[in-house]
Amino acid sequence: MIRVHHLNNSRSQRVLWLLEELGQPYEVVRYARDPKTMLAPPALKALHPLGKSPVVELDGRMLVESGAIIEALVERFDPDHALSPAPGDDDERHLYRQWLHYAEGSAMPPLLLSLVFSRIRSAPMPFFVRPVARGIADKAMQAFVGPQLVTHLAYVESELGARAWFAGSRFTAADIQMSFPLEAAVARAGDQAGPNIRAFVERIHARPAYQRALATGGPYALVG
Ligand SMILES: N[C@@H](CCC(=O)N[C@@H](CS)C(=O)NCC(=O)O)C(=O)O
Secondary structure, three states, X not given: OEEEEEEOOOOHHHHHHHHHHHOOOEEEEEEOOOOOXXXXXXXXXXXXXXXXXXXXXXXXXXXXXXXXXHHHHHHHHOOOOOOOOOOOOHHHHHHHHHHHHHHHHHHHHHHHHXXXXXXXXXXXXXXXXXXHHHHHHHHHHHHHHHHHHHHHHHHHHHHHHHOOEOOEOOOOHHHXXXXXXXXXXXXXXXXXXXXXXXXXXXXXXOOHHHHHHHHHHOOOOOOX
């Protein structure tokens, strides 16, 4: 049995979606974020030292890190390559691997930094500290995070203009892995997320398996 330790509003939504696409039965154990800090509850830390979501139990092992979890589940439950490139298709396999890693390795850091700096700007603090904190947050956004976001979103936008899905002409698990940063970009980066990115997000939201996963996972708003 596959057991998904699911934190509300989190990356574990991708795992539920993948399992729905695969038609694989699974059990869900639910965890709720602290409404003030938005952090995961201590129960998740009792399960794994990182205390992050997703955690998936498979064959007596505790799997962490979305990309690795997706690879493990696809390897085990997708023998016919319905959601992954077939051996021999080197172009698709290269793209598939790249986007599986890119989502967390490159796309998420600037999105997360932008969320952190916007929280710093609006955090409660003594009035005399506020201009300093806002100045630092604005400077970091202008000098580093903002330009990084522009570069990454432009790259993804142009790649989605070159092919229908991230690994080629077919929907694959790489699209599931890329969903989280692109949903975050559409939600937070406003017009910086271009039309191809928006169309991609609309297309994934229309998939029946995505909607089943949403019904299982509960309300889903992106909070980091
Ligand atoms: N790179 C990791 C990131 C894991 C992660 O940061 N998960 C977030 C949920 S989206 C989390 O557990 N946040 C709550 C916390 O840090 O307490 C992955 O893709 O699995």
